Amino acid sequence: MPRVNDPGTLRLALVGICAGLLSGLLGVGGGVIIVPLLVLWLGWNQRSAQATSLAAVFIIASYGVVAFGLHGEVRPVTAALIGLPALAGVVFGTRLAAKLHSDTLGILFGLFQVTVAIVMFAG
Amino acid sequence: MNVLWIILAGGAAGVLSGLFGVGGGAIFVPALVLLFGFEQTTAEGTSLLAMIPVAGLGAWVQHKSGLVQVRSAATVGLVAGLGVVVGAVVANHLPEITLRRIFAVFLVIMAGQLLLRSNKTRVERLNAESASGDGTV
Numbered sequence: 001m002p003r004v005n006d007p008g009t010l011r012l013a014l015v016g017i018c019a020g021l022l023s024g025l026l027g028v029g030g031g032v033i034i035v036p037l038l039v040l041w042l043g044w045n046q047r048s049a050q051a052t053s054l055a056a057v058f059i060i061a062s063y064g065v066v067a068f069g070l071h072g073e074v075r076p077v078t079a080a081l082i083g084l085p086a087l088a089g090v091v092f093g094t095r096l097a098a099k100l101h102s103d104t105l106g107i108l109f110g111l112f113q114v115t116v117a118i119v120m121f122a123g
Numbered sequence: 124m125n126v127l128w129i130i131l132a133g134g135a136a137g138v139l140s141g142l143f144g145v146g147g148g149a150i151f152v153p154a155l156v157l158l159f160g161f162e163q164t165t166a167e168g169t170s171l172l173a174m175i176p177v178a179g180l181g182a183w184v185q186h187k188s189g190l191v192q193v194r195s196a197a198t199v200g201l202v203a204g205l206g207v208v209v210g211a212v213v214a215n216h217l218p219e220i221t222l223r224r225i226f227a228v229f230l231v232i233m234a235g236q237l238l239l240r241s242n243k244t245r246v247e248r249l250n251a252e253s254a255s256g257d258g259t260v
Contacts, residue, residue, distance in 0.1 A: 020206020027167025089137020
């Protein structure tokens with residue numbers, strides 16, 4: 001079990017709080033905030049941060065589905081329609097990521113993050 | 124026709140998910156709003172369901188490469204439950220556009236730091252490679 005007084009664990013918990021806040025506020029998975037926080041606060045390399053983020057998003061999205069599902073705001077058939085092609089895409093995407101240097105990934109991620117921020121700001 | 128676009132959007136979201144370690148909501152949500160006319164909340168709920176298998180498969184593929192820190196992912200994911208509850212309560216009391224803008228600014232600041240750091244590492248790596256005369260990956 002992780003020790004609570006371990007500074008690494010505390011920082012991870014803070015990352016979790018930030019991701020959960022973003023998810024609860026805006027209904028997203030939180031990956032766009034987990035990855036940079038793992039890199040900047042915990043000094044992880046980009047590749048491990050991204051891989052670990054996906055696993056955390058898997059858990060966080062599950063909470064969201066329960067919360068939104070209780071309000072009848074989940075459409076399973078449409079989720080399958082958009083999610084199935086995404087399954088093919090994610091395998092391709094991970095292979096693509098594996099071919100890139102961690103620093104190249106970091107730069108591409110930063111640009112992606114700025115794009116997301118612009119869309120988010122515009123609403 | 125919209126079905127074709129939604130399939131394409133799904134594929135693109137998946138590629139971004141694998142490439143960047145995110146869930147894909149940044150594409151799922153606007154795609155559902157623009158192409159299917161979903162309300163924002165329904166788009167978010169549906170997007171979250173769609174990303175569960177996507178993030179799960181992506182994490183599994185990465186785990187087989189030994190890249191997932193399982194205990195850390197569990198810590199982040201479990202603690203996030205608290206954040207989700209707090210976030211949902213706050214979201215009921217503040218206008219969404221305000222929340223979006225706060226987070227957008229936060230994201231841009233982090234992106235700037237990430238870009239600087241990654242660029243520094245990249246320059247160091249390229250210098251080391253050219254010094255050793257080894258241009259291969």
